[in-house]
Amino acid sequence: MSIKILFKTLYYNFKTELSYKFDFISDFILTLSYYTFILYLFKIIFSYNNSFDFWRIEDFYISFLVFLSMNFILEATSDSLNDFFDKLFQGKIDSYLCKPIKFYFLIFISFMMPTKILIAIIFNIYMFFYLYFNNYFNSFKNLILFLVSIIIVNIINILFTFIIHSLTLLSDKNLSVGVIQYNIMQLCFVPPTVFSISTLTTLVIILPTIVSSAIPVLILIYSKYYFLYLLLIPLIIMTLISIIIIKKFMNFVRYFGG
Template identity: 40%
Template sequence: MNIKLLIHTMIYNFKKEFSYKIDFFGDLFSNCIFYSFQLILFSTIFSYINHLENWNKNSFYLSFLFYIFIFFSIESFNKSISDFFRMIFSGKIAPYLCCPIPLYFLIFIYFFSPAKLILSFLFLLYILYYSFQIGILHSIYEILLLILILGTLIFINLIYIFMLNFLSLFAQRELPVEYIHHEVFSLNLIPPTIYNSKVFYTLLISFPLILSAALPVYIFEFKKFEFIYYLLPLFFIMIFITKILLRKIKNYYGMFGG
């Protein structure tokens, strides 16, 4: 992918959102206040709970931080996916297909939301600060590994969203994909220790969406680095499925007019 194209797209989308300054800063401010309040609430509630099914206060707090970061990262690029499929359904995709850019770039990046990405970056900085404070991160290598794991989890979530949107094309009706994913992703707030080992490992290798916030905690706080190897096969399977669907999606361009 051309780095200049990526930078140009990011600058363009930022300027586009920033042109509505009140909406831009209002969205940033309201989300920061809302999730900061939730963090304070979580911290206060779990200060009275020292231990719950092998999941302590730090585990709850960290998993919620990861939940917020991954949520905003997904929301940023989910906007691009949703806008792309919405234009197919409305028959307005043709002008964008004439742009000299790769199809995957048009789907996953072209319409992304900079405001959500800024929020995710702010929470990532706080995650790194807090992780060093409590001693679960110790080096640049571990920071890079954490970012790689988070990137993998975000990618897997986005591909599941892409697959659901593609299913809506196949069914020839718009499905509430954002709502479905949001409800499934909300299951991250449930302590993962409630699952028995068979259910946990089944979810880990096939449907890690509802373990996205817990996995970084397991890996870095509880030193379960072997979980990384369970993610890798699914990561490559997702890449393979994405390549197939990108070829198939071209058959649906003219189905809804345009």
């Protein structure tokens, strides 16, 4: 898929959002202000306690930054998935099948609203500056491994959300995937130190979304590099499942003339 088409799609979607300037600006400012305030409040509340079950305040804070950086990317992609499955569920997808774009692009990108991507970029920049100026990137290796772990957990979360969305077609009604996704993502705030090593390892392999904000912290600060290898297992499994589902969808949409 051409990068040019990607940027054109995002640009068009951005213009669509800007057609409601007040809604766009107010939503952008309020969202950014709210989470900035939460970060500030987070620092104040946890300043009275240096650690919780061997998970330091600094670990909590960096984990929360990781959560914000990936959550808005996931929400942006989830919006596109939600719109796609809504149209597919309602039988209104046929007009989109005439467009000269790849099917996976139609699913993951076509309906994406760039506002949340913009907010994600802002929090990502802040996170990397914070880590850099606090000397967490004391070697190039740490930077690369942390970046790779962030990319992998983002891909896993997106694929997991896609698979959950796919269950919509097996249901008699449209599932509230957003609610399911929200409830699962809230578990990211549970310190990984409350789990035993075997339980944490099992979670990373079976349901990594629950610990997706903690794994990059464990890799960066505690040098638990083996978690990076463990993440490859769900990444490969979810990728294969997603490919199978997309192929099934491609056969399914042929009935719409696609």
